Amino acid sequence: MNLTATSWVLPTPPVALAPLAGITDLPFRQLVARFGAGWVVSEMVASQDMVQAKPSVRDRAELGFDQRATAVQVAGRDAHWMAEAARMVADNGAAVIDINMGCPAKKVTGGLSGSALLRTPDHALRLIEAVVNAVDVPVTLKTRLGWDDTCLNAADVARRAEGAGIALVTIHGRTRCQFYKGSADWAAIRAVRDAVTIPVIANGDIVDAATARSALAQSGAAGVMIGRGAQGRPWLLAQVCADLYGTPAPQVPVGHAFSSMVATHYEAMLAFYGKTLGARVARKHLGWYMDTATAPTTLRQAVLTATDPAYVLALLPDALAGFAPDLRTAA
Structure with a gap:
């Protein structure tokens, strides 16, 4: 054993x-x-x-x-x-x-x-x-x-x-x-x-x-x-x-920091899977990030249907701009 x-x-x-x-x-x-x-x-x-x-x-x-x-x-x-x-x-x-x-x-x-x-x-x-x-x-x-x-x-x-x-x-x-x-x-x-x-x-x-x-x-x-x-x-x-x-609270990214985090995650998936497969695998994560940020429908659709990673990266700051995290400690 x-x-x-x-x-x-x-x-x-x-x-x-x-x-x-x-x-x-x-x-x-x-x-x-x-x-x-x-x-x-x-x-x-x-x-x-x-x-x-x-x-x-x-x-x-x-x-x-x-x-x-x-x-x-x-x-x-x-x-x-x-x-x-x-x-x-x-x-x-x-x-x-x-x-x-x-x-x-x-x-x-x-x-x-x-x-x-x-x-x-x-x-x-x-x-x-x-x-x-x-x-x-x-x-x-x-x-x-x-x-x-x-x-x-x-x-x-x-x-x-x-x-x-x-x-x-x-x-x-x-x-x-x-x-x-x-x-x-x-x-x-x-x-x-x-x-x-x-x-x-x-x-x-x-x-x-x-x-x-x-x-x-x-x-x-x-x-x-x-x-x-x-x-x-x-x-x-x-x-x-x-x-x-009681561990240190995380620094929840907002504004540019949030879109930058998502962009870094997106690029990591492209590197891990390769451009074509990575872009496809990444869509669900991008969708969840945009859910979190309550992204406008038109921008959401544009991000999820884009085939050029550079275009996706260009859209992310506007698509994720609405994120406002609730930082209250749960009771």
């Missing part, structure tokens, strides 16, 4: 960036980390595809192996490939490996990966054991409350995962069949917290310091993980850290 779990120290402050497919790539994670976060988690990558070096996955697997406070998330259904992927990322400098047992997407669960593993907990445990035994770095687990309302087995899965050497469990407060509908049930996470001695992290619908505080109170969790709430607001995690744990 990998003994690193018993000596692993929860990162502080315990506020993490969730893995979001197609969103939490290296440029975005680095931006969030610069503002301040306890740790960040890479996009989910398929274990077999990563080991066999399929280019599309390898591109996303530029995971920041040696980046401080970064966990690399792997997914799969085969113990051999999960272990091989874990060895690969650990050998390349990953500090933490996270196992995905929470993704609800049909293309993932249809392949018996992600949250589908909640329906086969014995098999899930074999995957966990294979990963833990393959590496000498901490291994964490991200999952949901269960498959559906008749299969709420997260507490049992977490208990067995702890026994196999998992160092931390993150629970999204929904079942797989809920996808992202309704509201996250933070109170239901408490059963998981009570079943284990390792840290439990609450996830789902945490969008500011107030919801983070409520999630902690209802779940009894040791920390929170924020995903969609950080879209268009990469400083959000640092704000939550400041409000809940």
Whole structure:
């Protein structure tokens, strides 16, 4: 058994960036980390595809192996490939490996990966054991409350995962069949917290310091993980850290500083993916930034349909000029 779990120290402050497919790539994670976060988690990558070096996955697997406070998330259904992927990322400098047992997407669960593993907990445990035994770095687990309302087995899965050497469990407060509908049930996470001695992290619908505080109170969790709430607001995690744990408050960019930050993020995506793919991947981030700034419709359309990066960069100052952040500390 990998003994690193018993000596692993929860990162502080315990506020993490969730893995979001197609969103939490290296440029975005680095931006969030610069503002301040306890740790960040890479996009989910398929274990077999990563080991066999399929280019599309390898591109996303530029995971920041040696980046401080970064966990690399792997997914799969085969113990051999999960272990091989874990060895690969650990050998390349990953500090933490996270196992995905929470993704609800049909293309993932249809392949018996992600949250589908909640329906086969014995098999899930074999995957966990294979990963833990393959590496000498901490291994964490991200999952949901269960498959559906008749299969709420997260507490049992977490208990067995702890026994196999998992160092931390993150629970999204929904079942797989809920996808992202309704509201996250933070109170239901408490059963998981009570079943284990390792840290439990609450996830789902945490969008500011107030919801983070409520999630902690209802779940009894040791920390929170924020995903969609950080879209268009990469400083959000640092704000939550400041409000809940007294770390220095981030300097939220306004005016020219805001458009400059967005431009730098845009250029980082172009450099990371290449001009054509980068411009396409960047559109969703630009859209979220313009949502945050309440950009005029005409400018929004112009930015999102432009094909020339230089033109996009020229439009951004006007498109983002309306941003006026609420800097009040949440009660």
